[in-house]
Amino acid sequence: MPTNTYLNAATTLKSWLLTRDHKRIALMYIAGITFFFGIGGFFAALIRLELVTPAGDLLTDETYNKVFTMHGVMMVFFVLIPLIPASLGNFLLPLMLGTKDVAFPKLNLLSFYVYLFGSLFTLYAIVAGGLDTGWTFYTPFSTVASTSAVVPAALGIFINGFSSILTGLNFMVTIHKMRAPGLTWFRLPLFVWALYATSLIQVLGTPVVAITIVLVAAERIFGFGLFNPAVGGDPVLFQHLFWFYSHPAVYIMILPAMGVVSEVIAGMARKQIFGYSFVAFSSLGIAIVGFLVWGHHMFVAGQSIYSALVFSVLTFIVAIPSAVKVFNWTATMYKGSISWQTPMIYVAGFIGLFAIGGLTGLFLAAMGLDIHVTDTYFIVAHFHYVMVGGAIMGYMAGIHYWWPKITGRMYNEFLGKVSAAIVFIGFNLTFFPQFIAGYAGMPRRYHAYADAYQVWNVLSSAGASILAVGFTMPLLYLAWSLKNGEIAGDNPWGAVGLEWNTTSPPPTENFHTQPIVTWDAYEYPTPVEGHVV
Amino acid sequence: MRSGTVFFPEVASTMAARVDQLYLFLVGLTAFFTILIFTMFVVFMVKYRRREPNSIGARIxxxxxxxxTWSVIPLLIVLGLFVWSAQIFFAFARPPAETLNVYAVGKQWMWKFQHMDGQREINELHVPVGRSVKMIMTSEDVLHDLFFPAFRVKADVIPGRYTHMWFEATKAGTYPLYCAEYCGTKHSGMIGQVVVMEPDDYQAWLTAGAQEGSLASAGEKLFQDLACNTCHRPDAQGRGPVLHNIYGKTVALQSGENVVVDEAYIRESILRPAAKVSAGFQPTMPSFQGLVSEEGVMELIEYVKSLQGPTANQAVRPTTSGPAPNENTPSQAPPTRN
Amino acid sequence: MSNGAAVAHDAHAHHPALAHHFESLDAQKEASVLGMWLFLVTEILFFGGALTAYMIYRTWYPDAFAVASSEIAILPGAINTAVLILSSLTMALAVHAAQTGERGKILVFIAITMVLGAAFLGIKAYEYHEKYVEGHIPGLGLPFRFEEEYYRPAQIFFSIYFVLTGLHALHMIIGLGIMTWMLVLTRKGVITPEYYAPIEISGLYWHFVDIVWIFLFPLLYLIGRHVHHVG
Structure with missing residues (x-):
């Protein structure tokens, strides 16, 4: 192990809590995200337990509604949105750019505390009576009907939004201004392109959901009537404002995962990404077109058929850049030198699950079919395939890929592969039956359901218990590796990229000498000499 | 209750098979591309697995x-899907000219249905086979969504406005109906059944349940109870517009705009009379918000719609856009088929 | 390490305001200014969401909005517009003074800017009080008084009025906080002709808040005033 690392530079509690080192901040985010993933997972377990039987016999309907709401709120706002940018993004961006830190280190630390404060506020809402609006906060239920703690929860999400905005802003400035000498835009790793596209959405979209939350809160606190039909307000306007952010938010979750997949495939196949510029621009394409498709959430909400047509065709079109990425990744594998280590196994799982998640999106873009499947378990299955099968599988691949860089140690390779396989199997068993239950007509957010759907729900709950094992294992063997893992060395995969050009773990200032970049991304010299490039 | 197979809901409407075809095509497409990509990925993983620790991939x-190729082919596929799905959507969005209308009101946590002949139902809806049924829906409180899996159709039910959907049932039987938009504590209890009946059975059911009088006649009574008739007189001498023959017409507003008199406009005029005042009239009408329920508004609308034909007090005739009625009807008010 | 970078680094290594991860104060300032512009973009979208609601309801209820907006007295709003434009001028002068390094002038101009900002808030408070007296607060359990014809949509108008002006006032208050901080930095001698980025980006923020008002004033006070009461 190197003697001078960001981990041992200072060891007091204060040196962690007040750190401005992007790497330490990333680790604190990882801890926070893992914690909220645990809470969200606990709520998921309650949901799956309740749904084993058709009768609502485990939880009361009121409790069940609060449980699925909190599952959604925790997972969307406090896990999936910060998932990759705040953790791996924070850790890697300055390393990949060959710089010492992000542009605004203090702001970065502030983002973390804002995230913590916002999430604790929302946790407080659970104690203060819970929240039963669904994570979507639809009006007028959230404004005039619900008696639960809407304001504390909404305020927590509002505060958390600042964390997301500030991180996005910080990354954009960093990418524009902090690149190492010689590191031109088209030499950037694709993960950086993905982070840039993500940041763009965070900066442009988050403020809109922030103001929407302010309007809902104003209606609840002051009794203003902005979405209230009783004074002539329009409850559907809320949905437009909400989805203007919350649909692109899906791309905040998936784009960074796509970036991770590009890195892992390139590193594990030791090969340049096929069609680099197509993969890079497809990220921007998704970010931009992704802002124009929000209306597909409202095909049955009484919008005009002509706006429905426009939203439908744009939704179909936004599928193309995602398809282009998948094809390019597959082509990258051709004639690679492919390692079968854990990150690659997770990526293979990602490819399978994301293909299903993406293609089932077409069912929902297809207006005439969306009428039947929207608001059913089909939707639930679809977005879990994208968010868990896509974003979380990507995150897991990334954590395993950069773990040696982050900690300087290797985890147990066998357990890593086994956990990837268990997650893949458990995930499919959990969510594939939900497609079928959904098409058979089972509505989402149902506490009790018709007997006919029980077989799918039992399968799904069984799958969830396997999935729980799959997600608990990495927690254990990764923790174990922190003290007992094999020393990894600077570049255990024999990959290229600036982050592999420094020690593992890196020193606080990232590089011992300022890197100067004279090569393209993923340019492998022939042959690889030893394990160091 | 029939709930189809474990894979599909019952196929019980004219649209259901069309939706299922698109669904099955997409299932096939998804399976094809998922298997293609995943197989290629795994095959490459095997075929190009690292054999020497220091080897690198080919430079491509x-x-x-x-x-x-892989941009244009998917683009063509999705554009084709767009056209296909839009055709189905248009069929859903545009009901046939002749429909049997049923009003639905959602409230936490029940469905209330009103038929033209006055039958009222809660959480149960009777409709005939072979006729297009149009649902005219609103909510008394929060968002709901009326969902008939067997007909492959659903639509949000929104407070403060009317939304519509239609279906034509093809197979007698009893099928589930659900609330599909989360609406609070007993959302999953806001369910019921739709009973599709052969035309004869349906007529018998109508007759048996029609003692309360038609929707329009209930509306007429309400019209008098609320003293609407003091201003809306049939002889053009009242302070409000004549309502005979007004339904379906385009009328000029004070603001200079025109508006088609449909259900939504009549509803708005009862609840928010000042919003769109007919040209030539003073905005003297008070709002009836809070004084008349959503069901009452629906009765009044049907009454106004029934005022077709020669302008005379006795000339309350049914609108005749639907097939001619031939069943026994209550003597007081002729049936409305619209 | 590249020699050029090392030299550049050494040249400015003594400046206390230079963060360790920037090569020069110029690079640092460029990053700060870009960051502030991006932040202002988020602010535009933040207000943009509420303005979308305004636009939609204005189209739905044009008469009610016209009548309701003509219930707002123009004079205080007009005075406030003038006050803010003037404060933008003094803010610009403060930035100029920072560039030339005249510390006394920086302090004076920031102080005037703050006084004008406070005056704006005072006038705003007076206006809110007027709304309270007139019964134009559509919530808080207060009685809302408005002509029957527009009773409901007028509540939407005033809800939007209070949300937009309230958020704007909140931004003004935050602006006063930032200006206080700038006074402290200037007095401590941190601000120099080499390093005045804090004053410059605070100025950007202040101008932005002024510009928001320049939009709010016509939208809430002026548009549709000529439309006399319909009917």
């Missing part, structure tokens, strides 16, 4: 022909 930067 990309290929324009491939990029164009």
């Amino acid at each position: 930067h990309g290929g324009m022909i491939l990029e164009v």
Whole structure:
């Protein structure tokens, strides 16, 4: 192990809590995200337990509604949105750019505390009576009907939004201004392109959901009537404002995962990404077109058929850049030198699950079919395939890929592969039956359901218990590796990229000498000499 | 209750098979591409697995022909899907000219249905086979969504406005109906059944349940109870517009705009009379918000719609856009088929 | 390490305001200014959401909005517009003084800017009080008084009025906080002709808040005033 690392530079509690080192901040985010993933997972377990039987016999309907709401709120706002940018993004961006830190280190630390404060506020809402609006906060239920703690929860999400905005802003400035000498835009790793596209959405979209939350809160606190039909307000306007952010938010979750997949495939196949510029621009394409498709959430909400047509065709079109990425990744594998280590196994799982998640999106873009499947378990299955099968599988691949860089140690390779396989199997068993239950007509957010759907729900709950094992294992063997893992060395995969050009773990200032970049991304010299490039 | 197979809901409407065809095509497409990509990925993983620890992949930067191919082919596929799905959507969005209308009101946590002949139902809806049924829906409180899986159709039910959907049932039987938009504590209890009946059975059911009088006649009574008739007189001498023959017409507003008199406009005029005042009249009408329920508004609308034909007090005739009624009807008010 | 970078680094290594991860104060300032512009973009979208609601309801209820907006007295709003434009001028002068390094002038101009900002808030408070007296607060359990014809949509108008002006006032208050901080930095001698980025980006923020008002004033006070009461 190197003697001078960001981990041992200072060891007091204060040196962690007040750190401005992007790497330490990333680790604190990882801890926070893992914690909220645990809470969200606990709520998921309650949901799956309740749904084993058709009768609502485990939880009361009121409790069940609060449980699925909190599952959604925790997972969307406090896990999936910060998932990759705040953790791996924070850790890697300055390393990949060959710089010492992000542009605004203090702001970065502030983002973390804002995230913590916002999430604790929302946790407080659970104690203060819970929240039963669904994570979507639809009006007028959230404004005039619900008696639960809407304001504390909404305020927590509002505060958390600042964390997301500030991180996005910080990354954009960093990418524009902090690149190492010689590191031109088209030499950037694709993960950086993905982070840039993500940041763009965070900066442009988050403020809109922030103001929407302010309007809902104003209606609840002051009794203003902005979405209230009783004074002539329009409850559907809320949905437009909400989805203007919350649909692109899906791309905040998936784009960074796509970036991770590009890195892992390139590193594990030791090969340049096929069609680099197509993969890079497809990220921007998704970010931009992704802002124009929000209306597909409202095909049955009484919008005009002509706006429905426009939203439908744009939704179909936004599928193309995602398809282009998948094809390019597959082509990258051709004639690679492919390692079968854990990150690659997770990526293979990602490819399978994301293909299903993406293609089932077409069912929902297809207006005439969306009428039947929207608001059913089909939707639930679809977005879990994208968010868990896509974003979380990507995150897991990334954590395993950069773990040696982050900690300087290797985890147990066998357990890593086994956990990837268990997650893949458990995930499919959990969510594939939900497609079928959904098409058979089972509505989402149902506490009790018709007997006919029980077989799918039992399968799904069984799958969830396997999935729980799959997600608990990495927690254990990764923790174990922190003290007992094999020393990894600077570049255990024999990959290229600036982050592999420094020690593992890196020193606080990232590089011992300022890197100067004279090569393209993923340019492998022939042959690889030893394990160091 | 029939709930179809474990894979599909019952196919019980004219649209259901069309939706299922698109669904099955997409299932096939998804299976094809998922298997294609996943198989290729795994095959490459096996075939090009690392054999020497230090080996690297071949140097391949990309290929324009491939990029164009795998952009354009999916684009053509999705555009085809767009056209296909839009056709189905248009069929859903545009009900046939002749429909049997049923009003639905959602409230936490029940469905209330009103038929033209006055039958009222809660959480149960009776409709005939072979006739297009149009649902005219609103909510008394929060968002709901009326969902008939067997007909492959659903629509949000929104407070403060009317939304519509239609279906034509093809198979007698009893099928589930659900609330599909989360609406609070007992959302999953806001369910019921739709009973599709052969035309004869349906007529018998109508007759048996029609003692309360038609919707329009209930509306007429309400019209008098609320003293609407003091201003809306049939002889053009009242302070409000004549309502005979007004339904379906385009009327000029004070603001200079025109508006088609449909259900939504009549509803708005009862609840928010000042919003769109007919040209030539003073905005003297008070709002009836809070004084008349959503069901009452629906009765009043049907009454106004029934005022077709020669302008005379006795000339309350049914609108005749639907098939001619031939069943026994209550003597007081002729049936409305619209 | 590249020699050029090392030299550049050494040249400015003594400046206390230079963060360790920037090569020069110029690079650092460029990053700060870009960051502030991006932040202002988020602010535009933040207000943009509420303005979308305004636009939609204005189209739905044009008469009610016209009548309701003509219930707002123009004079205080007009005075406030003038006050803010003047404060933008003094803010610009403060930035100029920072560039030339005249510390006394920086302090004076920032102080005037703050006085004008406070005056704006005072006038705003007076206006809110007027709304309270007139019964134009559509919530808080207060009685809302408005002509029957537009009773409901007028509540939407005033809800939007209070949300937009309230958020704007909140931004003004935050602006006063930032200006206080700038006074402290200037007095401590941190601000020099080499390093005045804090004053410059605070100025950007202040101008932005002024510009928001320049939009709010016509939208809420002026548009549709000529439309006399319909009917």
